[in-house]
Amino acid sequence: MPRATTKGDQASMSELWDACAAALKQDLTGAEYSTWIMPLQAQEQDEAMCLLAPNRFVKDWVKQHYEQRISRLCAEISSGRIQQVRFEIGTLGDDRAAPVTRGTSGGRAGGEGNLDRRRAESNLNKEFTFATFVEGKSNQIARAASVQIGKNPGTAYNPLFIYGGVGLGKTHLMHAVGNTILDSNPGAQVIYVHSERFVSDMIRALQHNKIDEFKARYRRVNALLIDDVQFFGNKDRSQEEFFHTFNALFESKQQIVLSSDRYPKEVSGLEERLKSRFGWGLTVGIEPPDFETRVAILHSKAALLNIELPEDVGYFIAKRMTSNIRELEGALRRLVANSQFMGASIDLAFTREVLRDMFVAQDRQITIENIQKTVANYYKLRVSDLTSAKRTRNIARPRQVAMALAKELTKASLPEIGNAFGGRDHSTVIHATRKIEALRASDTMIEEDYRILLRTLTS
Numbered sequence: 271m272p273r274a275t276t277k278g279d280q281a282s283m284s285e286l287w288d289a290c291a292a293a294l295k296q297d298l299t300g301a302e303y304s305t306w307i308m309p310l311q312a313q314e315q316d317e318a319m320c321l322l323a324p325n326r327f328v329k330d331w332v333k334q335h336y337e338q339r340i341s342r343l344c345a346e347i348s349s350g351r352i353q354q355v356r357f358e359i360g361t362l363g364d365d366r367a368a369p370v371t372r373g374t375s376g377g378r379a380g381g382e383g384n385l386d387r388r389r390a391e392s393n394l395n396k397e398f399t400f401a402t403f404v405e406g407k408s409n410q411i412a413r414a415a416s417v418q419i420g421k422n423p424g425t426a427y428n429p430l431f432i433y434g435g436v437g438l439g440k441t442h443l444m445h446a447v448g449n450t451i452l453d454s455n456p457g458a459q460v461i462y463v464h465s466e467r468f469v470s471d472m473i474r475a476l477q478h479n480k481i482d483e484f485k486a487r488y489r490r491v492n493a494l495l496i497d498d499v500q501f502f503g504n505k506d507r508s509q510e511e512f513f514h515t516f517n518a519l520f521e522s523k524q525q526i527v528l529s530s531d532r533y534p535k536e537v538s539g540l541e542e543r544l545k546s547r548f549g550w551g552l553t554v555g556i557e558p559p560d561f562e563t564r565v566a567i568l569h570s571k572a573a574l575l576n577i578e579l580p581e582d583v584g585y586f587i588a589k590r591m592t593s594n595i596r597e598l599e600g601a602l603r604r605l606v607a608n609s610q611f612m613g614a615s616i617d618l619a620f621t622r623e624v625l626r627d628m629f630v631a632q633d634r635q636i637t638i639e640n641i642q643k644t645v646a647n648y649y650k651l652r653v654s655d656l657t658s659a660k661r662t663r664n665i666a667r668p669r670q671v672a673m674a675l676a677k678e679l680t681k682a683s684l685p686e687i688g689n690a691f692g693g694r695d696h697s698t699v700i701h702a703t704r705k706i707e708a709l710r711a712s713d714t715m716i717e718e719d720y721r722i723l724l725r726t727l728t729s
């Protein structure tokens with residue numbers, strides 16, 4: 271039996287863990303740290319440190335990727351007192367901070383209110399930080415360049431031009447740059463503005479004879495972040511104004527960050543002199559994220575919402591939403607809102623139901639026939655075995671698994687499923703799904719088989 275944990279143990283264990291986490295932070299990217307390390311809580315267990323993860327996905331990932339490093343750090347920092355680290359799923363049952371905290375970039379005592387005000391004046395969204403930005407191959411260079419700019423505005427690359435398709439994180443990165451600049455220098459003048467807003471502000475200033483104020487406002491900044499510059503296309507007066515602002519800031523070594531949905535030279539209706547200036551610094555592209563990055567983004571967003579996202583649900587959504595992170599996030603928000611509204615827990619069946627219309631095309635591809643083939647292949651059987659009258663265990667069990675999958679993954683009715691399995695009765699299908707549900711809870715082999723099959727069929 272684990273020894274009861276006293277308050278003193280708990281405090282020192284939390285302190286030890288805080289120190290380990292701080293050391294890990296030095297070695298990890300902000301996204302890795304906030305996704306995998308921040309959600310963990312520590313408690314003492316039989317003279318070992320037990321790290322509690324909010325879900326299995328986080329637990330398995332941390333164990334696989336960081337166990338050795340964490341164990342070594344713990345032993346070092348505790349001067350050998352803690353030799354062993356264990357991993358479990360759970361949260362501390364007391365009134366400590368919630369297990370998953372938001373990855374804000376500011377957070378220093380005292381200055382937080384001021385910083386928040388400065389961020390608002392700069393039009394910066396404080397949620398868009400490097401800590402909440404998940405790194406993957408598709409955005410690695412853009413992220414690295416942005417981190418450099420945040421640390422050394424005006425001197426690293428000027429301008430930084432980020433281009434890429436819709437909803438891939440360009441705006442997020444720009445805000446992260448702005449937030450980082452304000453974090454290290456809350457007095458810095460930073461403006462984030464969408465180029466449409468820049469145009470409409472300029473028109474208003476012209477109408478009200480306030481163009482000098484407008485010019486002064488943009489030309490005294492330390493960092494100007496202008497989003498979606500393709501909107502400047504064919505707006506000659508705005509381009510003219512922006513050209514002078516650009517020159518003024520560039521010459522005085524103030525940072526400019528620009529984004530667009532395409533490469534600078536391909537932005538149509540843009541003057542050549544602007545196009546060439548846009549390429550003076552560094553131009554970086556963002557690609558659609560790969561599968562692993564999409565899964566990590568989903569888990570990171572879920573953690574920010576304080577939600578435990580089951581592994582199979584993360585895979586399921588990430589397999590289907592491939593090109594736009596805003597849509598990926600939209601699917602997650604919809605799922606969470608529905609689960610809260612209906613008081614339902616988030617599992618694969620619920621996810622399929624709630625996001626059904628988003629995935630109609632995909633849903634159609636999962637047929638009973640397809641399930642039978644996949645299951646037969648997995649268990650090294652023939653499809654005809656599954657539909658036969660044979661009742662030996664090595665055939666009956668895979669048949670039940672296939673029926674349960676058909677129930678979960680298709681819209682087919684119970685009689686339809688029974689019929690597809692050699693004309694069986696609907697009560698046989700009910701029995702099969704109940705049996706598999708019970709076995710999944712008690713038999714890890716069946717649970718693993720089922721998960722693998724689910725993943726194969728939904729990928």
Ligand SMILES: Nc1ncnc2c1ncn2[C@@H]1O[C@H](COP(=O)(O)OP(=O)(O)OP(=O)(O)O)[C@@H](O)[C@H]1O
Pocket residue numbers: 398402403404405409434435436437438439440441442443498531567570595596599
């Ligand atoms: N790597 C990432 N990690 C975490 N969240 C991300 C990442 N990339 C994008 N997002 C999220 O996806 C959403 C859309 O991103 P963003 O608004 O930055 O896209 P964009 O490229 O500027 O799109 P648009 O071209 O429409 O302006 C945001 O909520 C953002 O936080």
